[in-house]
Amino acid sequence: MEAITGYPPVALLVSVVLVGTWLLxxxxxxxxxxxxxxxxMRQAVRVRWGWVRLARMAKLTVTDKTPSLLAQITAQKDGPGPAPRVLTPKIKVKPDQYGVIVRARTLPQVGLEEYQKSARFLADAWRCTRVxxxxxxxxxxxxxxxRSDPLTTPTEHRPTGHPPTDLTRWELGVDEYAARVCVSLANVPGVTVAGVPGAGKTSGVNKFVCDFAPxxxxxxxTVDGKVSRASEGDYADLVKRMFAFxxxxxxxxxxxxxxxxELRKRRSATIRDVLGVKNMWHVGPSPEWPLTxxxxxxxxxxxxxxxxxxAETKRLAALTAENARLVEDLVKKGRSVGILVILISQKTTGDAIPTFIRDVCPIGLSFAQKTVEAAVAALGEDIRNWPDASPVTLQDPAYVGVAVMAMQGRxxxxxxxxxxxxxxxxxxxADATSHLTADPDLCLDALLRSTGRTAPPAPSLTK
Incomplete structure (x- = not known):
């Protein structure tokens, strides 16, 4: 009896310690x-405490008229039947810098569609910008x-200097719900980036270089049409990590x-013998066969x-026509051998980037644009059906660094x-990773020699 009566104080002490630890x-x-x-965090507390009442007002509950087993056992034979139960979905709430993430269960007749219909009501009740x-x-x-709009909240990225764990993932940033946005680079031959000057195009590409440089x-x-020398312009700090500029x-x-x-042709001719596959992405990039x-x-x-x-105009016209033909070759034939082309221009209309190049690039981003026609050239005709997402609406200075793109599955x-x-x-x-810079032609030569194959010497390339 003394042992039994001693349990409540101990249990109370343990409960106090656990609650105190949780509070601490x-x-x-x-x-x-x-x-x-x-x-x-304060918002998350309000969401938890008010969920039962809010769910009933938002019609996210279900009335269960079938009594539980316990209610059937305890019910009196001649008395009134058990009252119907009101079932409320269980939730888990996690706060972050921008708001809350609520994970909820569904119930019969309360599924995804019902939650989506109540999104605007939940936004008002939780004092959120959008839900x-x-x-x-x-x-x-x-x-x-x-609660706060991620699109108008400037963010900074400090590169870690560590190599990415997955070379097929390009982390672009966060969407309007602060969810991370990544695109796959596997089997992607080209990317187009458009936007008016100062909208954030080059900064977005700089992040790409800094993330993949290690x-x-x-x-x-890099080929930069804004400058004449490598020491000028937006890429001056990164040129040490570029094998050509x-x-x-x-x-x-x-x-x-x-x-x-020529590199593309050599890779196409040797990929089966050297890598044992027809598509480089089946084995992934390597230092011997880098993603170029x-x-x-x-x-x-x-x-x-x-x-x-x-004569000079004719020469320049022939030169730009040949440039278009060469880049078309890289975009249309370089995917399987690990060559990716990123084309940046203020407008990606046909007179800026030939359509036979632009339309082959599966990923297109557009920062702020002044005209609907420029938005259509960058993102396709379907952007006309989504005026709220059009890059034309991003001309406010608060949206510098905000881009629009079509995401697979959305x-x-x-x-x-x-x-x-x-x-x-x-x-x-760039300084920390400059020693990793290597000419892909020389990498291919070394790989061919290691496999016992011979290859013609690669022509020299001057930065």
Missing amino acids: VTVVRYVRADKGTRVS SVLPDGPGKVVIRGV SPSVQIA CGDDLDEANALFKRLV VLIIDEAHTFFREYKGSD PGYTRIRTPYVSDADAARV
């Missing part, structure tokens, strides 16, 4: 959190409520395009049509906040 952990998390997350509802597996939904399995060449000189650009086409990325900034500089009868178009990478961070990454 919560307070520490709250103190260490940033200002936005603290507000979201989205997406499936989260069988019998589950995830409700994302953002990997020896990625090699980058040229400015607005059409002859130099033409020589680089020819060199990469060609960035063409201000692409219209190298494809424009020159009109005139004098209806319509997604708006993405791309983070800013400082010049100091870009220079730091």
Whole structure:
């Protein structure tokens, strides 16, 4: 009897210790959190405490008239039957910098569609800018409520300097619900990036270079139509990590395009014997066979049509026509051998980037645009049916760094906040990874020699 009576004090003590520990952990998390997350933590408490009442008002509950087994056992034989039960979906709430993520269960007659219909009501009740509802597996939904708009909240990205774990994933930024947006680069031959000057095009590409620079399995060449020398312009801090760079000189650009086409031909001729596959993406990039990325900034500089009868104009016209043919070769035939072309231009209309190149690129991003026609050229005719997502609406300075793209598996178009990478961070990454820079032609020569094959010497390439 004494042992039994001694249990309640011990149980009470254990309960007090557990509750105290939980409160201490919560307070520490709250103190260490940033200002936005603290507000979201308080918001999460309100969401939990008010969920039962809110679910009933939002018609997200179900009345179960069948009594439970316990109710059937305890019910009196001649008395009234058990009252119907009101079932409320169970939820789990997680706060973050922008708002809350609520994971909820579904019930009979309360599924994904019912949650989506109540999204606007939930946004008002939770004081959110917008709420989205997406499936989260069988019998589950995830409700994302953002209190502050991620699209108008500038973000910065500090590169870690570590090689990416997956070379097929390009992390672009966050969407309007603060969810991370990634696109797959596997089997992608080309990417187009459009937008008015100062909208964030080059900054987005700088992040790509900084994220992939620590990997020896990625090699980058750049053609920049805005500058004349490597020490100028947006890529001056990154040129150390590029195996080739040229400015607005059409002859130099033409020589680089020819060199990469020759690399494409050599890879196409040897890929089966060397890698044992027809498609490089079946085994992935490697230091011996790196993913070779060609960035063409201000692409219209190298494809424009020159009109005139004098000898120099005719020469330039023939040169830009050949440039278009060479880049078309890379985009249409370079996918399986690991060559990716990123074309950047203010407008991706047919006079800036030939349609036989532009329309082959499966990924298209558009930052702010001034005209609907420019938006259509960058994203396709379907953008006319989604006026709220059109890049024409991004001309406000608050949207600098925000792009629009069509995402696979999502209806319509997604708006993405791309983070800013400082010049100091870009220079730091380029300096730390410059020793990884290698000419893909020389890499192929070394790989062929290691496998006992011979190959003609690669022509020299000057930065």
